[in-house]
Amino acid sequence: MKFASLKSEHKDGRLVLVSRDGTQALEVADIAPHLIDALERWDAVQQPLQSAYESLNAGRAAGIFAFDPTQCVAPLPRSPQWLDGSAFLNHSNLMDKAFNKPPPPLVETVPMMYQGASDDFLGPHDAVALPRVEDGIDFEGEFGVITGPVPMGVDAASALACVRLLVQINDWSLRALGPHEMKTGFGFLQAKPSTAFAPVAVTPDELGDAWRDGRVQMQLHVQWNGQRFGEPHGGEMNFHFGQLIAHAARTRRLSAGCIVGSGTVSNSVRSAGSACIAERRVIELIDQGEIKTPFMQFGDKVRMEAFLAEGVPGPFGYIEQHIAEYRP
Numbered sequence: 009m010k011f012a013s014l015k016s017e018h019k020d021g022r023l024v025l026v027s028r029d030g031t032q033a034l035e036v037a038d039i040a041p042h043l044i045d046a047l048e049r050w051d052a053v054q055q056p057l058q059s060a061y062e063s064l065n066a067g068r069a070a071g072i073f074a075f076d077p078t079q080c081v082a083p084l085p086r087s088p089q090w091l092d093g094s095a096f097l098n099h100s101n102l103m104d105k106a107f108n109k110p111p112p113p114l115v116e117t118v119p120m121m122y123q124g125a126s127d128d129f130l131g132p133h134d135a136v137a138l139p140r141v142e143d144g145i146d147f148e149g150e151f152g153v154i155t156g157p158v159p160m161g162v163d164a165a166s167a168l169a170c171v172r173l174l175v176q177i178n179d180w181s182l183r184a185l186g187p188h189e190m191k192t193g194f195g196f197l198q199a200k201p202s203t204a205f206a207p208v209a210v211t212p213d214e215l216g217d218a219w220r221d222g223r224v225q226m227q228l229h230v231q232w233n234g235q236r237f238g239e240p241h242g243g244e245m246n247f248h249f250g251q252l253i254a255h256a257a258r259t260r261r262l263s264a265g266c267i268v269g270s271g272t273v274s275n276s277v278r279s280a281g282s283a284c285i286a287e288r289r290v291i292e293l294i295d296q297g298e299i300k301t302p303f304m305q306f307g308d309k310v311r312m313e314a315f316l317a318e319g320v321p322g323p324f325g326y327i328e329q330h331i332a333e334y335r336p
Contacts, residue, residue: 009061009211010323011173013043013081015131020044021081025061026208030325033075034064043084043209047172047264050156077325082129083175083209084154084265090126090203091256092150092179092269093119095247096240099274102290119247119255122195124179126267130204132327136180137334138201144183145304145331147232149283149312151224151242152177152269153249154209158262167257168222168250174215176206176228176314176324177269183286183303203269206312206324214323218316222248226322228273230283231311232304237288238281239315240273283312306333 010028013021020042024033039056040046046053063069094100097115104111112120130136138145154173162170185199212219218226224242231237247255252268273283278295282288289299304310313326 009057010214011043011046011083011209012075012077012207013083013085014079015081018042019085021085024075025057025064026075028065028214028323030208030323031075032064032072034060034069034072036060044087044265047154047156050172050264077207078133080133080207081131082205083173083207084205084267085129085131087126087129087154087265087267088263089266090124090269091121091252091266092124092271093121093247093252093255094271095119095245095252096271096274097246098244098276099272099287102274102287102294105290105294116246119252120271121252121255122200124196124200124203128202130202130329132205132207132325132329134204134329135332136201136204136329137332138182139334141303141305143185144181146181146183146285147230147283147304147310147312148179148181148272149228149230149240150177150179150269150271150273151175151226151228151314152267153253155253155262155266155268156264158253158257158266160257160259160261162254162257164248164250164254166250167253168248170253171212171249172264173209174212174219174224175209175267176312176322176327178204178310178312178327178329179269179272180204181284181286204327204329206314206327208323208325210323215316218322222250224270224314226314226316228283228312228314230281232285233309236281238283240275240280240283242270242273242314244275245270304331306331
């Protein structure tokens with residue numbers, strides 16, 4: 009199944025099913041008015057939603073309308089919890105090498121993860137309003153999962169069975185603010201503004217073989233101001249999503265609707281490019297001895313879209329946003 013949430017007076021948006029080809033939609037308020045409601049009652053609503061989805065794709069359902077992703081908020085406009093990992097060790101290793109710092113303890117066996125704000129996610133076409141370009145505005149292309157309820161102490165294999173939906177993410181960062189916050193030992197706060205999501209969240213079966221080994225096996229194409237920036241592949245995750253979920257649930261339960269991110273998609277092959285500016289800057293420093301690429305300016309645009317194969321877009325739709333100056 010494919011889900012989206014349309015703009016609405018309600019903070020959780022208006023839940024619709026999206027056809028497999030991404031062109032049509034069907035409101036399902038009689039089954040679940042919001043995605044968080046569907047996730048919290050998944051066992052009760054999964055079959056009615058599946059039946060409605062089949063009717064939508066067959067053109068039999070009453071009330072079908074054209075799907076407009078520009079009218080979408082994030083699939084989950086707010087979530088009980090947003091936990092972002094750093095599962096691509098190529099990314100963290102590059103950062104460590106560039107700044108001549110030792111890797112974190114147990115980096116190859118224990119996932120790194122931070123807890124971000126989950127009360128104000130951005131839709132796929134929302135402007136990103138930020139106060140200062142001097143804060144080092146950066147995009148970060150990721151994949152993520154939305155869970156059902158997860159028991160405390162779950163093992164990694166069982167954790168994968170808790171995955172309900174897959175999503176595509178742009179985890180915005182303010183790079184100039186990060187170093188101080190990391191040094192405090194309390195982690196990110198101001199350095200992580202609201203996170204954005206592609207319009208469509210999908211059940212794992214929609215990806216077919218592209219959901220394999222607990223990883224999204226797709227290329228994430230990133231463009232900055234209309235220019236190619238990179239297309240790293242999601243299959244290079246060092247920790248799969250089951251491991252990330254199990255790490256998060258080691259000492260506490262996770263509620264239905266918890267979102268777990270992969271961290272910046274990153275590949276060891278340089279030709280794949282990057283999914284964030286900070287990584288490109290680090291590669292420039294390592295390979296050329298100096299940083300040449302600046303961070304984003306007001307008016308800059310970024311586009312992210314995952315592809316199943318060359319020229320074959322994936323089911324998430326795309327994120328296309330621009331940076332605006334925040335004015336109170």
